[in-house]
Amino acid sequence: MNRIGQFRIIETLITIFLVIGSMIIAVNLQKVPSSWITYSGEDLKNMAFNILCEISIPIIEHEIFNQNENWENNIFFALNTLIPKNIYFNITIYEVLPMDSNVSLLKVVNRIPITNVPINYYGRIMEAKSAIYVHTSMDGRVYMIVLTLIRGGGG
């Protein structure tokens, strides 16, 4: 009887260990591996595209149309305000010029780079994503705007 009682206790302990062990494994499986690692690439791309959608008419078209002396700087300051400080940006504006019925030429419109990426920073880039936005201005010119957002490794 004693031996049977001991077996029962051992069986109960094994049962408890099995159930608790499986629950621990389940809980560990439920942990999402750092969500920003999974989503940050798409997040950067979506952020870049949303910014382009919002600024294409009120800022970029306005600045290109008016052609103030420092219009590139105005776009720079606008982006510097809109984009979080831990993300670097680089924007390039191309005008699509028709050459032939099926051939177009891309001409860079901005005279100076519009970016806040520090010099010699490219080695430390962890992640960079670009979004493209095609914008037609009121005078019928077609622009292709490329905004690259960069998440760096600090330093």
Place this chain on the structure above:
Amino acid sequence: MKKDSRGQLPIIIAITLSGIIIFSALIAYRTSLLPKSIESSDWIHVIVNVDRDFKRILRISLANFTRELIETGNATSSEFKARVKLEVWRIAFSLGYVASNLNISIHPKGKILLNEFSYTLQIIKDGSIYNQIINIPYLKIKDGFFFNYSWDQPYSVSMAYASINLDVAKDGVYGWNNSYTVFSSINVTKIIIDSNLNIIMIYFNFCTEDDSYSKLNENCISIIINDTPISFDSLIYYGLGNYSVKAKYTSYPQKIALIVTDCRGIIVVSKVILN
């Protein structure tokens, strides 16, 4: 032996229960995490960009068409030149989203914009009221054309219609399509002529497919009376696209043409012949 096998029952239940718990956790893990991590939003960007920008290029092309038409009077060459703008836009778009393996096409499918109708144009000459019934035939853009106009009536319109088809092969999105209409119309509703003061007042309703009907100003309007352009004194806006324009004429008005260039550059010409 019998007692031993009965004792293994809790362990068997525990193993089964553990299996169920781990299996459920695995299923939850896969369904909640994996599909999101491979989801691409590029095709959404393409569609948002097309939807926002195509209407702009269609408006600009219509403005180009009407400007060319008023200068040359040739609808065929005006249509051809306006189509070039649409084609440049299409190439720019294909170029911009080349990484998405984009296939974009613009089709001139034609559309009936307005069914035939009639309305009364009120003409007041020195206090006497005359009603003129205006019959407007149905207005359509023919299949194979993007643009059309009707400028010979008191009700006049400039219009464009295009259908767009889009495949984003990279993300497996095929067959997205949408169609867009752009138009500007004028409806001359009342004309008051005072032959003692040589003053004419033209009341009209201006209509567009968007909210730009309220944005006319003095620079947008010109009046031609008996083939002679005249300057006007005032433009009054009454709301909901209703305007009146007051002008002084030199020769008694027989043929009146009201030319409106809206803030988008689309021109529309309305003509009234007084009996």
